[in-house]
Amino acid sequence: MEYPSPKNQIPVFFEDTSVAFASKSDTKLRKTYWLFSLMNQARVVNLGTFFIKLALKLNLPIKNLIRVTIFEQFCGGETINGCDPTIKMLGKSGIGTILDYSVEGEDKETSFEATAAEILKTIDKAATSETIPFSVFKITGVGSSELLEKIQRNAVLSEEEKISYALLKQRVEKLCLRAHEKNVRIFIDAEESWIQGVIDDIAYEMMQRFNKDKAIVYNTYQLYRHETLEALKSAYLSARQRGYILGGKLVRGAYMEKERLRARENEYFNPIHISKEATDTDYNLAIDFCLDHIEHVSICLGTHNEYSSQYCALKMKKSQIATDDDRIWFAQLLGMSDNITYNLAKAGYNVAKYVPYGPIDAVLPYLIRRAEENTSIAGQSSREFLLVKNELKRRGIGSL
Numbered sequence: 001m002e003y004p005s006p007k008n009q010i011p012v013f014f015e016d017t018s019v020a021f022a023s024k025s026d027t028k029l030r031k032t033y034w035l036f037s038l039m040n041q042a043r044v045v046n047l048g049t050f051f052i053k054l055a056l057k058l059n060l061p062i063k064n065l066i067r068v069t070i071f072e073q074f075c076g077g078e079t080i081n082g083c084d085p086t087i088k089m090l091g092k093s094g095i096g097t098i099l100d101y102s103v104e105g106e107d108k109e110t111s112f113e114a115t116a117a118e119i120l121k122t123i124d125k126a127a128t129s130e131t132i133p134f135s136v137f138k139i140t141g142v143g144s145s146e147l148l149e150k151i152q153r154n155a156v157l158s159e160e161e162k163i164s165y166a167l168l169k170q171r172v173e174k175l176c177l178r179a180h181e182k183n184v185r186i187f188i189d190a191e192e193s194w195i196q197g198v199i200d201d202i203a204y205e206m207m208q209r210f211n212k213d214k215a216i217v218y219n220t221y222q223l224y225r226h227e228t229l230e231a232l233k234s235a236y237l238s239a240r241q242r243g244y245i246l247g248g249k250l251v252r253g254a255y256m257e258k259e260r261l262r263a264r265e266n267e268y269f270n271p272i273h274i275s276k277e278a279t280d281t282d283y284n285l286a287i288d289f290c291l292d293h294i295e296h297v298s299i300c301l302g303t304h305n306e307y308s309s310q311y312c313a314l315k316m317k318k319s320q321i322a323t324d325d326d327r328i329w330f331a332q333l334l335g336m337s338d339n340i341t342y343n344l345a346k347a348g349y350n351v352a353k354y355v356p357y358g359p360i361d362a363v364l365p366y367l368i369r370r371a372e373e374n375t376s377i378a379g380q381s382s383r384e385f386l387l388v389k390n391e392l393k394r395r396g397i398g399s400l
């Protein structure tokens with residue numbers, strides 16, 4: 001791996017799998033190995049995905065199988081209280097939890113209302129827990145994606161759509177207001193570029209209302225887009241002019257293929273950087289910018305990238321920012337990149353896991369994405385698989 005500067009200056013390393021998997025017993029580690037070795041095979045993932053979808057449609061009793069395998073690896077539970085053991089387990093290692101209600105694809109006003117009510121509960125839960133530093137939601141969880149798209153392209157809305165949009169905004173306001181009242185920070189996740197403009201507008205409106213003294217509301221910046229670094233800088237200037245603190249979750253971006261496809265089909269300029277290197281450069285420049293303006297910015301690095309995590313740690317050291325400065329957090333997804341999370345926590349940085357939860361059939365699309373992400377690419381084993389393999393080897397135990 002390439003290091004951001006001479007190795008002896010780096011304040012944290014991620015190779016130590018003994019730290020990464022300290023909370024896993026030998027039995028649990030073997031099970032994780034078995035799961036990642038299955039996911040490592042694209043054919044198994046494709047077939048598995050097909051049969052799981054079919055079995056759920058036919059009401060075959062496979063939920064238990066999903067629960068004790070992939071669900072257990074990547075989700076905290078089916079309900080908020082069901083996540084308690086995970087919250088406790090992470091807390092013991094100094095790692096925070098971000099409860100992520102991961103129900104997808106529901107597109108009715110009643111579902112939006114139910115999702116908003118559930119997110120309110122996660123905010124309340126965070127307010128009473130010392131190890132839940134943030135709450136999070138997606139705007140498309142509380143309102144229609146189609147409607148957001150129409151608004152972004154300035155289409156004329158029907159009366160019914162106008163009401164739906166007013167309801168969407170009311171729900172967002174209610175969530176941010178509750179977060180503010182309870183002093184719980186809240187992330188607004190970033191989504192596809194064709195709706196992100198409206199999401200940004202809503203996020204800035206909320207920040208202006210609730211971030212006067214500290215960052216409560218955080219917008220998300222996808223640095224895989226050409227324009228995001230400049231947008232982040234403008235957002236900072238605007239926050240300064242209007243007298244509020246900018247909250248930013250920095251991510252690379254999750255919708256690259258979808259973005260490229262749509263740009264190609266509709267013959268517009270692809271908003272995604274031409275290369276991974278360009279994305280990486282902007283991501284690290286965004287870290288630079290935020291740390292250089294940390295008096296008025298609070299950030300969370302949502303990344304599994306070791307270089308960027310070390311880059312930030314090193315820059316904090318050089319800028320004499322304490323490792324546990326509450327304005328700077330790192331976050332990874334549950335079940336992934338434990339080597340980054342646990343080593344950061346051990347070195348004294350603020351770090352948390354996104355802990356997805358929800359009924360098994362409702363979180364299935366999320367689980368399938370995680371499985372696909374962990375398949376081997378061009379014959380190369382996934383990183384997670386290799387990490388678990390290394391730890392088994394270090395403990396001197398076999399995989400079965």
Ligand SMILES: Cc1cc2nc3c(=O)[nH]c(=O)nc-3n(C[C@H](O)[C@H](O)[C@H](O)COP(=O)(O)OP(=O)(O)OC[C@H]3O[C@@H](n4cnc5c(N)ncnc54)[C@H](O)[C@@H]3O)c2cc1C
Nearest residue numbers: 189190224251252253254275276279302303304305331332
């Ligand atoms: C805590 C957390 C919160 C997140 N929240 C969001 C969110 O709100 N919205 C969202 O969209 N995503 C979110 N993500 C996902 C994130 O955007 C990335 O998809 C994912 O984390 C992989 O990027 P990375 O930085 O971890 O690692 P890496 O493996 O270093 O980077 C992979 C990423 O690089 C980019 N990339 C890869 N190849 C290319 C290429 N050829 N050209 C240009 N760019 C390329 C893509 O964004 C890809 O996902 C979140 C991730 C985490 C851990």
